Amino acid sequence: MKKFRTMMLVCLSVMMLAGAQSAFATTGVYDGPATAKNSLPGNVYTGYIDSSTDSDWFVVANPNASGSVVVYPVLVCPSGVNLDIDVLWVHKDGTVDKDSYNQAGAGGIEGSSNIGWGVGPNDLLYFRVHGHSASDFSSSKSYTFIFN
Numbered sequence: 001m002k003k004f005r006t007m008m009l010v011c012l013s014v015m016m017l018a019g020a021q022s023a024f025a026t027t028g029v030y031d032g033p034a035t036a037k038n039s040l041p042g043n044v045y046t047g048y049i050d051s052s053t054d055s056d057w058f059v060v061a062n063p064n065a066s067g068s069v070v071v072y073p074v075l076v077c078p079s080g081v082n083l084d085i086d087v088l089w090v091h092k093d094g095t096v097d098k099d100s101y102n103q104a105g106a107g108g109i110e111g112s113s114n115i116g117w118g119v120g121p122n123d124l125l126y127f128r129v130h131g132h133s134a135s136d137f138s139s140s141k142s143y144t145f146i147f148n
Contacts, residue, residue, distance in 0.1 A: 029056075030047075030056045030057050030058070031054070031055060031056070031057065032057055033057055033059070033088075033126055035057065036057035036058055036059035036126060037056070037057065037058045037059070038058075038059060038061070039058045039059060039060050039071075039127075039147050040060070040147065041060075041069065041070070041071050041072075041147050041148060042147065042148070043146075043147050044144060044145070044146050044147075045058065045144070045145045045146075045147075046142045046143065046144050046145075047129070047142060047143060047145070048137075048138065048139055048140075048141070048142050048143070049081070049083060049129065049130060049131050049136070049137045049138070049143065050137055050138065050139035051137055051139075052131060052134040052135070052136075052137055054130070054131075054137060055128050055130035056128070056129045056130075056145075057126060057127070057128050057129075058126070058127045058129070058145065058147075059124055059125065059126050059127075060117075060119050060124070060125040060127075060147070061119070061123075061124050061125075062119040062120060062121055062122065062123055063122065064121050064122075065121055065122075066121055067121065068118040068119060068120055068121075069118070069119045070116045070117065070118050070119070071116060071117050071119065071125065071147050071148070072111070072112065072113050072114070072115065072117075072147070072148040073085060073087075073101075073111040073117070073127055073145070073146070073147060073148075074109060074110070074111040074112065074113060074145070074146040074148065075101065075104075075109065075110040075111050075129060075143060075144070075145050075146075076109055076143060076144040076145075076146070077104060077105075077106060077107055077108050077109070077110065077143055078106075078107065078138060078141035078142060078143055079106065079107040079141065080106050080107065080138070080141065081106055081107075081131070081136050081137065081138050081141055081143070082104075082105050082106040082108075082131070082132035082133065082136045083110065083130065083131060083132060083136060083143055084100060084101060084102040084110065084129075084130060084131075084132050085100060085101040085102075085110050085111060085127055085128065085129055086098070086099075086100045086127070086128040086130070087099040087100060087101075087117070087125070087126070087127055087128075088125075088126040088128070089117070089119075089123065089124075089125050089126075090123065090124040090125075090126065091120070091123050092120070092121065092122035092123055102132060106136070113148050127145070129143060
């Protein structure tokens with residue numbers, strides 16, 4: 001796990017130096033599927049879950065008629081704040097699959113650079129970042145969400 005965390009921090013540093021995109025989300029911004037931040041593989045986002053009712057939504061879309069877009073979501077939680085990721089996969093036929101990442105704990109890493117999500121033609125993949133409990137939020141400690 002320590003090796004994985006070190007690898008993720010190195011990747012994050014490289015991506016930030018390379019000019020990866022950043023979005024600072026707060027309450028009222030990206031708070032639902034209709035206002036989700038359009039995201040792409042290779043982007044890095046930072047934000048805050050600044051209240052017990054706040055959550056930030058991200059969406060990966062594949063508007064192509066064929067092929068897949070594969071994303072490997074990784075959430076780096078701030079020290080002392082336990083955040084989770086809910087995943088909603090909306091298929092082109094309207095069916096929805098759900099999953100979540102909620103095991104890392106405060107300061108941990110949710111998701112994996114080894115487990116990818118293939119977004120098929122005309123599918124939508126939503127990610128919701130939120131506090132694990134009513135006390136897991138901070139307006140001064142940011143999370144980092146990486147789409148590899």
